[in-house]
Amino acid sequence: MTPPKIARFMAQRLVRPVDHQHIRLLEPSAGGGILLAAAVESLLEKPIRPAIIEALLYEQDQRLIPALEALCQRIIEACAAAGVRFEYVIRGEDFLLSELALRGEPVDGLLTIANPPFFKLNKTTDERAHRHGYAVYGQPNVYGLFMAATARLTPANGRWCFIVPRSWMNGQYFKAVRHTMLRHLTVDSLHAFESRRDSFEEDAVLQETVIAWATGRAIRENGFNVLFTRSQGMSDLDQALVQAVPAERIVADDEHATVTLPSDGASLFDGWSATLxxxxxxxxxxxxxxxxxxxxxxxxxxxxxxxxxxxxxxxxxxxxxxxxxxxxxxxxxxxxxxxxxxxxxxxxxxxxxxxxxxxxxxxxxxxxxxxxxxxxxxxxxxxxxxxxxxxxxxxxxxxxxxxxxxxxxxxxxxxxxxxxxxxxxxxxxxxxxxxxxxxxxxxxxxxxxxxxxxxxxxxxxxxxxxxxxxxx
Known part of the structure; x- marks a missing residue:
């Protein structure tokens, strides 16, 4: 489960000033609903609130459904006190095999926030890998399919946020995932955790973790910058300094579409323009x-x-x-x-x-x-x-x-x-x-x-x- 502090950090950059009255939230792997709660909380903190917040939650683990129902009832009360109507649907099914994910059509104004599961799939026998073959290359990982499938749902007026291991950013196995994402999204913010253990203490996961925020693909002005922050873990999250890095230094404009995290602070590499x-x-x-x-x-x-x-x-x-x-x-x-x-x-x-x-x-x-x-x-x-x-x-x-x-x-x-x-x-x-x-x-x-x-x-x-x- 995502720690509350990190959930709020994700939601605050995901939710921008409300410019339309009907907000749609998607949490494709809801778990205990902590990311949904953080997103709603951030929306209610805005000076101008939406009239309606509509949430769609997917969770396969049937044991978690009662807790999600109880959470949504509490959110209804909190929203009502702020003059906002909250509506929700909980689907106890695999998001990747849902009609929404398989249709892959943009949903107007959709905000997606997710901490998906991650494990490898057999691309020849697993139905999820087969149905999302557009994002499969080599040995697929289920979290990459969540990223790619939700990217397809994000419209030009939508937003998207995932916390995942950083292995998706490079290498052949995630190449199709990156290409799918970058066809539908413009990555505009990144945060890197240097220590996975400091952000998810209960998880024995060795990879470093990143949070990525993106906007639905739209015309982008020249000179676009990606906002980048870095912390060791949760303890120094609030002190993370913001860098504005030219987008071309983050996302490679070639067949590999590698996503690169900038070095910490000024680097002598910034002054080198030659390559092999x-x-x-x-x-x-x-x-x-x-x-x-x-x-x-x-x-x-x-x-x-x-x-x-x-x-x-x-x-x-x-x-x-x-x-x-x-x-x-x-x-x-x-x-x-x-x-x-x-x-x-x-x-x-x-x-x-x-x-x-x-x-x-x-x-x-x-x-x-x-x-x-x-x-x-x-x-x-x-x-x-x-x-x-x-x-x-x-x-x-x-x-x-x-x-x-x-x-x-x-x-x-x-x-x-x-x-x-x-x-x-x-x-x-x-x-x-x-x-x-x-x-x-x-x-x-x-x-x-x-x-x-x-x-x-x-x-x-x-x-x-x-x-x-x-x-x-």
């Missing part, structure tokens, strides 16, 4: 998908094979091949040429990193030293390369060190809630000049420690007074 593409670099995903390439993968090398790198071969700033624990060779023939990449200097990184890893990015400079004109990279790896060209050793070492530095790590932890740093986030990552990147590469040793990397990066960025490395 500025330097002719591209981030790609390893093309060897093991179960599709079984006929080409080998345990032992031969005249027609080349090295195959898996996630286990990539450590922090080092490539270790072979390790004699994997199928470490792949055929290099015309039949599977599409699975291979040119054996050239590149930065290779793990697509997934455990939460306990010291840095969010685990990557290594690869200087093209393995045998063969081409090599294989398994699908759990990303790699940064220069198509039609060649990265220098100092570029590779410098970029790898920068990505593993504490400077970039703090930035990525601020913008990405999951342990997966996807290709879209790497593509949009602001970078310093290539001269600085190469200078970092010249500073670090062949197998630098994280401490050495931080010293080199901070020195070249002017964050410390470390002496420059002098060539012998």
């Amino acid at each position: 593409s500025s330097y002719g670099l591209k981030v790609s995903t390893g093309p060897v998908i093991a179960f599709r390439c079984q006929e080409f993968i080998r345990a032992h090398g031969s005249y027609d094979t080349v090295p195959l790198l898996w996630m286990q071969h990539v450590g922090q700033q080092s490539i270790n091949w072979p390790i004699f624990k994997k199928l470490e060779h792949v055929r290099a023939t015309a039949a599977n040429a599409w699975t291979l990449v040119t054996n050239t200097p590149m930065v290779i990184m793990r697509r997934f990193s455990p939460k306990e890893d010291e840095r969010r990015v685990t990557c290594a400079p690869y200087l093209g030293t393995l045998p063969g004109a081409v090599i294989g990279l398994e699908n759990h790896l990303n790699y940064i390369h220069r198509p039609g060209g060649r990265m220098s050793h100092s570029e590779v070492r410098g970029l790898s060190a920068l990505l593993a530095s504490s400077v970039v790590d703090r930035h990525l932890r601020a913008i990405a809630g999951s342990t997966q740093i996807n290709a879209g986030e790497l593509r949009s990552l602001p970078l310093p000049s290539m001269n600085i990147i190469e200078a970092i590469g010249c500073r670090v040793s062949e197998f630098p420690t994280l401490e050495e990397i931080d010293t080199a990066v901070e020195a070249e960025l002017g964050l410390s007074a470390a002496p420059r490395k002098v060539a012998a």
Whole structure:
């Protein structure tokens, strides 16, 4: 259940000055009705109140229905004392399978407020995933379907507010959810909780939490800002400072539609305008998908094979091949040429990193030293390369060190809630000049420690007074 303090915080930004007399409220996963109560309370606190508040509540757990009925009766009395008529309907069914959700048509003046359940669904057998296939990609989570389904119901004069884990903001699994939301909504406010435990003490949930507020899609003026706040939990919620951040820095205008949380306060990244593409670099995903390439993968090398790198071969700033624990060779023939990449200097990184890893990015400079004109990279790896060209050793070492530095790590932890740093986030990552990147590469040793990397990066960025490395 949503703590009352957070419920009020959500409702106060959801409810704006009343400009029409009939307000419709939707709570698609009502629970105990705390969010409904907070929204009604906020409406009654406005100088101009609506004449009618109409609430529609969905709750599957039949044990909660009597408490919802009792709450709504109390709301009727409170509204009547303020000269407002309150009407309600409680539906003891799954909102995602309701006629309203499946129809998906905007409801005039609708205000939606929700703290939905979150658990994964089987997209092939679960009816909810099937009926909301427009928002399903990969392994769907039920909370994403709640977000997408209610977005479709929000008209241009409507508002929308959800409190959810922040994993929806990036990654492939929520890509269809984001696209659906952004077709129907304009995100105008975000709040990030740094600690899930401090906001929902009884829930053993490890992901950070965000609250998102949005308006029904309408014509947006140029220079639109998203209001952003951040707190550790509930204790410092009232002291959260407001940032006004250009919308284009929050929502990526590309196929991934990644939603990014800004860093806390001023950041040196704000002064960097370059990205990987500025330097002719591209981030790609390893093309060897093991179960599709079984006929080409080998345990032992031969005249027609080349090295195959898996996630286990990539450590922090080092490539270790072979390790004699994997199928470490792949055929290099015309039949599977599409699975291979040119054996050239590149930065290779793990697509997934455990939460306990010291840095969010685990990557290594690869200087093209393995045998063969081409090599294989398994699908759990990303790699940064220069198509039609060649990265220098100092570029590779410098970029790898920068990505593993504490400077970039703090930035990525601020913008990405999951342990997966996807290709879209790497593509949009602001970078310093290539001269600085190469200078970092010249500073670090062949197998630098994280401490050495931080010293080199901070020195070249002017964050410390470390002496420059002098060539012998």
